[in-house]
Amino acid sequence: MFQLPQRxxxxxxGWPLAVLGAWMLARSVLVPGDWAVLNSQGALWEVAFNDTNIGVMVVLLYLLGMISGAIMVAAGSLSVxxxxxxxxxxxxxxxxGYAALSLYLLILLSVTTVIEESKLLPSYDVLARFYMRVDHGWWPLVIATGLGFLHLQWSRRTVLDLFRPMPPGATLGDRVVENLRSHGDDPDMRRSFYGSIFVHLWVLIIFPWLMSLQGCVENVKMPRGRGEATTIVQMEIKKQQKKKEKQKKYVVAKDAPIIFDLPTLEDSKVEELVDASSQAIYQPGIKGGAKKGAKKGKTGKRGSGGPGEGGWPNGFPDGQFEFYRVQYNGADWDDGMSAQRGNADVNFLNYMKERVPFPVAKVGKSTHMGQLTAYRKGMAPPFVFMTGASGINVSAAEVKAMREYLLGGGMLVADCGGAAWARSFQSFIQRVFPDYAYVTISKDxxxxxxxxxxxEEGPAPLWRHGGTDFKGVKAKNGRWMVFFHPGDMNDAWKDGHNGTAEHLWENAFMVGDNVTYYAVTHYLEETAKDQKR
Known part of the structure; x- marks a missing residue:
């Protein structure tokens, strides 16, 4: 059997320790910036964290990380x-290293507790807190395990003798290894102890972590009923002053049998009606229904299946309209999700609540991209909202989950928050659908x-971070699976509408209403055969 020479x-x-030290130095430099970003989420965040000693612990983490990293680099170099x-x-x-990692975990526990107790994020419950701790806490546990292995090896005689002669007798590392191998003086007791540790690790850490990969998710149920699209198009009547033509005068005998009060075309009521209908123009942007001078198209309660009280035939009796964001590794995926970040989700849900007869959720929710395939067929979010400001850093497993979700009937509603994000999103979609075309959606x-x-004007592109074209990806049956808005309608939904003109932010709400209505209707139709009541 091949055995590596002891030299x-x-x-x-030594080299793993040096590499880890270099990484800790680089990561510690980013700690102050990460803490500043966390405090910049809003006044409530700043107040909540200032009332704790987390800031002091962050400073200590920065100093300890720098010192620990420097010592690791030096120790690794001396070892080589x-x-x-x-x-x-x-x-x-x-x-x-143990101390720095322990302090990081303590800060993580403190931060997640403050977020929950101060209600800084919507829909942040015990389960969301657990997932956040797993997402940000798994890697220090892995590093600590690796350090433990190195610690054990550096305590053994075979290693120590390479640097200086050791006195006779077994070292601490040798005794630990032998104890683990032979199970000590009471093997049965030791096996029971190991079994107990494994069961606790499985129940408390391993199993929840595995479930988080595929997801412990809550079924999404849209409201059952019947309805139809209610199309409202605002039409403004433009009245134009028409030049009256000079009437011709005729000279005839006074007693001639001729009618002198001849009606002109300008005096005709028929012409006024023709002018009114022909001069009507479309003006997108309705708030609270049609305004004066508006004409309605289709009427009825919102939903599908024909006239009714609203809802969808394939929905659920206890269902409600939900708004889900997709969570991924990238900046500003949650922009507008909370009150501190503009309340975009809540404002859109309130907009919907005023226009539909069925129940609507009070706050938006989020789901990890990797969890999109964890939902039961017919009970996943019919659409997921995705936004951001820069890069989209996702794994191959997350890309696969997004593809399966979209091909299974779901819809991705992407809202561009910046030019860099537009480029990242295009690359992301090419990874998800290399075999489908990413095309421009016509305004009709x-x-x-x-x-x-x-x-006629169609949807307004607003800030045009991603150009002026609305784009998407169609399934083979013609259903839109991806919708890309180039101009950040999320900002127009926020409190104050980010300074947007009224007709533009109204247009943004209407576009969101249309896209989500389309997504719910087609999702429930496509998954009808999979839904089990």
Missing amino acids: YLPILL LRHPLAPRATAWAIWS DPLFQDPNGLG
Whole structure:
């Protein structure tokens, strides 16, 4: 059997420590910036965290991380050089690493507790807190495990003898290894102890973590009923002053049998009606229904299946309209989700509540991209809203989950929050659908007609971060799976509408209404056969 010569052990045990130290130095430099970003989420966040000692712990983490990283780099270098001080430097490096990782975990527990107790995020419950701790806490546990392995190896005689002669007898590391191998003086007791540890780790950490990969998700139920699209198109009547033509005068005999009060075309009521109908123009932007001078198209309660009290035939009796964001590794995926970030989700749900007869959720929710395939068929979010400001950093597993979700009937509503995000999103969609075309959506597409007719001008691109074209990806059956808004309608939904003109932010709400109505209707139709009541 091949056995590595002992002279290579200093290198094998030293370089991982040096690499880890370099990483800790680089990561520690980012700690103050991360803390500043967390406090910049809003006044409530700043107040909530200032009332704690988390800020002091962050400063200590920065200093401890820098010191620990420097010691690790030095210890790793001394080990590779086989310097006599390497074992002692390594011990200092490993213990300082334990301290830095422990402090990080303490800060993580404190931050997530403050977020929950101060209600800084909507829909942030015990389960969401657990997932946040898992997302940000798994890697220090892995590093600590690796440090433990190095600690054990550096405590064994075979390693220590390479740097300086050791006195006779077993070292601490040798005794620990032998104890683990032989199960000590009471093997049965030791096996029971190991079994107990494994069961607790499985129940408390491993199983919940595995479930988080595929997701412990709550079924999404849209309201059952019958309805139809209610198209409202605002039409403004433009009255134009017409030039009256000079009437011709005729000279006839006074007693001639001729009628002198001849009616002109300008005096005709028929012409007024023709002018009114021919001069009507579409003006997108309705708030609270049609305004004076508006004409309605289709009427009825919102939904599908024909006239009724509203809802969808394939919905659920206890269902309600929900708004879900997709969570991913990227900046500002939650922009507008909370009150501190503009209340966009709540404002859109309130807009919907005023216009539909069925129940509407009070706050928006979020789901991890990797969890999109964890929902039961017919009980996933019919659409997920995705926004951001810069990069989209997702794994191959998340890309696969998004593709399966969209091909299964779901819809991705993407809202561009910046030019960099537009480029990232295009690359992301090419990863999700390399075999489908990413095309421009025409302004007369049915997507923009129901339940709000957006007229000749169509949807407004607003800030135009991603250009002026609305784009998307169609399934083979013609259903839109992806909708891309180039101009940040999320900002127009926020409190104050970010300074947008009224007709533009009204247009943004109407576009959101149309797209989500389209998504729910087609999702429930496509998954009808999979739904089990």
